[in-house]
Amino acid sequence: MDANSTTIHRFKLQVNKFTGIISKGLPKIKCRLVKEVIYGIQASKDVKLSNISCALKVDIQLIKTEDRLSRNLGLCDLTGHLNQQILRLADDKIDDTMVIAFDPGDIMKPYVKTVENHCGIYEGSEHTNANGYHLCQVTAANLSHDRIVPLCFVAYSSQAKDYPCATEKS
Secondary structure: OOHHHHHHHHHHHHHHHHHHHHHOOOHHHHHHHHHHHHHHHHHOOOOOOHHHHHHHHOOOOOHHHHHHHHHHHOOOOOOHHHHHHHHHHHHOOOOOOOEEEEEEEEEEEEOOOOOOEEEEEEOOOOOEEEEEEEEEEEEOOOOOOEEEEEEEEEEEEOOOOOOOOOOOOO
């Protein structure tokens, strides 16, 4: 075994341990999905399904792996479960001296024409109106910033049917 394969093996063990913890309580297929997506994102350094599928290096056609990941991701929203598990992990790491920070953000998709629930956002980095999704990130940090604990991360759209204000009349 060379040093590179030892590093990859150690990385896979760490991903398996972490995903086992955060996917606790999910069915086996969803646990596998979480593991493969997290490993694929880390290995490919990209969030595109084609690159995640390529990084998995399975012995089937790349398009079949991409289709399986796409289908499984489309079947359910894991956001609530994963955020709940991250909060559970963070529970004993937060103390009275920490500051809880709420960070609203956005994902800008300027060139996409047909994306589900695309909505109008304010692009903060460019100070313009744009199309994309809203983000909500909550973290806890101590005042010296040497300890940061993620608490919640959600992407959402004001155009979604389940958006709280979507049914209210203006």
